[in-house]
Amino acid sequence: xxxxxxxxxxxxxxxxxxxxxxxxxxxxxxxxxxxxxxxxxxxxxxxxxxxxxxxxxxxxxx
Numbered sequence: 522x523x524x525x526x527x528x529x530x531x532x533x534x535x536x537x538x539x540x541x542x543x544x545x546x547x548x549x550x551x552x553x554x555x556x557x558x559x560x561x562x563x564x565x566x567x568x569x570x571x572x573x574x575x576x577x578x579x580x581x582x583x
Contacts, residue, residue, distance in 0.1 A: 528553045535559060545573035 528551075535541035535558040546569070547556040560566040 526553050531555070532557065544569050545576075546570055 530553045533554060533556045535543050535547075535556050537559065541558065543556075543558050544560075546558065548554065549556075558566075558569065560569065
C-alpha cells in the first residue's frame, strides 16, 4: 500500500500437531496476519484455500 501497513505483515502456519484443527485459511486484517493450515498434500491445501476464498467474497467490506 502507498502509505504502508500499520503493522508488519505476518504469515503463520497452523499445524495439527500443535492442536490446531482448522482446515480453512484465516486472516486478521487489523494485525495483518494470514494463518494457513498445513494439509497432508498440496492438492488438499489448494482445495481448502480456494473454498475459503470463494466462501467469503465480501470479507472486509462494510
